[in-house]
Amino acid sequence: MTKRVLILGGRGRIGGSVAKDLLTHTQAEVTITGRTPGNRTGDSRVQHLVLDLADVEKLKKAIASTDLVVHCAGPFHYRDANVLKICIEHGVNYVDVSDHRSYTSKALIYNDAAVSAGVTAIVNTGIFPGISNSMVRQGVEQFDTPEKIHLSYLVSGSGGAGVTVMRTTFLGLQQPIEAWIDGKWQTVKPYSQRENLDFPPPYGRSGVYWFDMPETFTLPHAFPSVKTVITKFGSVPDFYNHLTWIAAHIFPKQLMQQKSAIEFLAHVSHFMTDVTNPFSGIGVTVRSEITGQKDDKIATFCSTLVHENTAVASGCGTGSIAQLLLDGKLKKPGVSPVEEALPTDLFEQTMQSRSIDISHEWLYKQKFDNRQIENEYPRRKT
Known part of the structure; x- marks a missing residue:
């Protein structure tokens, strides 16, 4: 079956780079969210969804119908870990481009819950x-x-x-x-x-x-x-x-x-x-x-x-993790920073495939x- 990926904040420069990487390296269907309607791309695998993270019920519905959530809606200094929490509740794997220790600390609190749910959540991907x-x-x-x-x-x-x-x-x-x-x-x-x-x-x-x-x-x-x-x-x-x-x-x-x-x-x-x-x-x-x-x-x-x-490089980093999760090559239940979750051999393979x-x-x-x-x-x- 075709895998489905939800990219929160996918209309930003980095979120857009992640979407492009996934469309290049996987067969996944990609839903891109933003606070306003997005422009049609002409790619049948791409859908746009108007979504504000404050609309919790709509967020839950979107997450429940996907196989992987990629959180690109920064800045993460202001974010709680509610998206991750909902992913764990629905058994959906999670990746983000978070870049601040305050958010990482909040996310790591959910490690045991993710382990129990069999959810692989990897934070701090990107460049x-x-x-x-x-x-x-x-x-x-x-x-x-x-x-x-x-x-x-x-x-x-x-x-x-x-x-x-x-x-x-x-x-x-x-x-x-x-x-x-x-x-x-x-x-x-x-x-x-x-x-x-x-x-x-x-x-x-x-x-x-x-x-x-x-x-x-x-x-x-x-x-x-x-x-x-x-x-x-x-x-x-x-x-x-x-x-x-x-x-x-x-x-x-x-x-x-x-x-x-x-x-x-x-x-x-x-x-x-x-x-x-x-x-x-x-x-x-x-x-x-x-x-x-x-x-x-x-x-x-x-x-x-x-x-x-820089934005494209960040998309490659996050997209490569997402690709490995979608392909079933990377599985580590819990909440982990990328250096704890990604083996070096897989890292080298994905970088080579992206000519990095x-x-x-x-x-x-x-x-x-x-x-x-x-x-x-x-x-x-x-």
């Missing part, structure tokens, strides 16, 4: 978090004992996404970050401690800053031997980083807590990126660096990815006393 988390798992598996994770992301201009992503950026500046550093939770200021790191072309050496992401706390849980998890984010062109830093450190805290201020900043930023997108592009690069013990030495393994369109290349390098190998670096691992790509 970051999402593909980035699977890159970390791929790297961690190279080590006898992984000890440190350093994840960095760069997005050009708007990333091809809508104003919701801009809201997410400014909402991420509201609260201090609880980060796992040296084996304990420590408080870090958002958009602080700039690092200049080497990214693949066309990005080169660029600056990134601490940013609150759900993987900041899900990765230490997934990989208990890891003592430090760093998640940093930056924008291209670089002057956007300085503007965001001002918003995080100069603007009054009371102002940044106001929804009206967030809306104003989000719309102004989106207008600015409309101007700069033709020059900067709308791509993304991810850099995953894992350090740990391998063969009684300390080594560092670096993975990098570049995609020309991930480069790997052994950067160096050093003695335990940290005083001498030995170039025993040459740079190489695999």
Whole structure:
């Protein structure tokens, strides 16, 4: 029988990218929801449904008649986990593109209920978090004992996404970050401690800053031997980083807590990126660096990815998880972040099928006393 997928928020840039990925890689029928009627696509497998998540009865009816729900209706800072709860009640598998720890924490509460219902619910899919988390798992598996994770992301201009992503950026500046550093939770200021790191072309050496992401706390849980998890984010062109830093450190805290201020900043930023997108592009690069013990030495393994369109890359990440669930190749009852649910072999297969290349390098190998670096691992790509 033909599988049915319900994409909540499917009329947004990221939701639309997920729909396109599913139509390309599966035979599923796709229902796209939005608050207003959608335009006809000419594809008989696509239907549109006017739906507000506040209309619980209509939401329940839509979920009950589908095989998989893909939740793309952000920003997730404001969301409860009611969609997930309804999916569990109706025995429907669930995937989302959530990108904030507050929502992830709410979702994980339903793990036992999902296990009992036999429902596989996977949160934090997309590009970051999402593909980035699977890159970390791929790297961690190279080590006898992984000890440190350093994840960095760069997005050009708007990333091809809508104003919701801009809201997410400014909402991420509201609260201090609880980060796992040296084996304990420590408080870090958002958009602080700039690092200049080497990214693949066309990005080169660029600056990134601490940013609150759900993987900041899900990765230490997934990989208990890891003592430090760093998640940093930056924008291209670089002057956007300085503007965001001002918003995080100069603007009054009371102002940044106001929804009206967030809306104003989000719309102004989106207008600015409309101007700069033709020059900067709308791509993304991810850099995953894992350090740990391998063969009684300390080594560092670096993975990098570049995609020309951030929203499309996010659609590939979420679409690949949805495809595996629809095909019955991925089944893990409970609520899991993607790095705990997706085996590396399946991750590699779906990335290859979408022509997403991930480069790997052994950067160096050093003695335990940290005083001498030995170039025993040459740079190489695999």
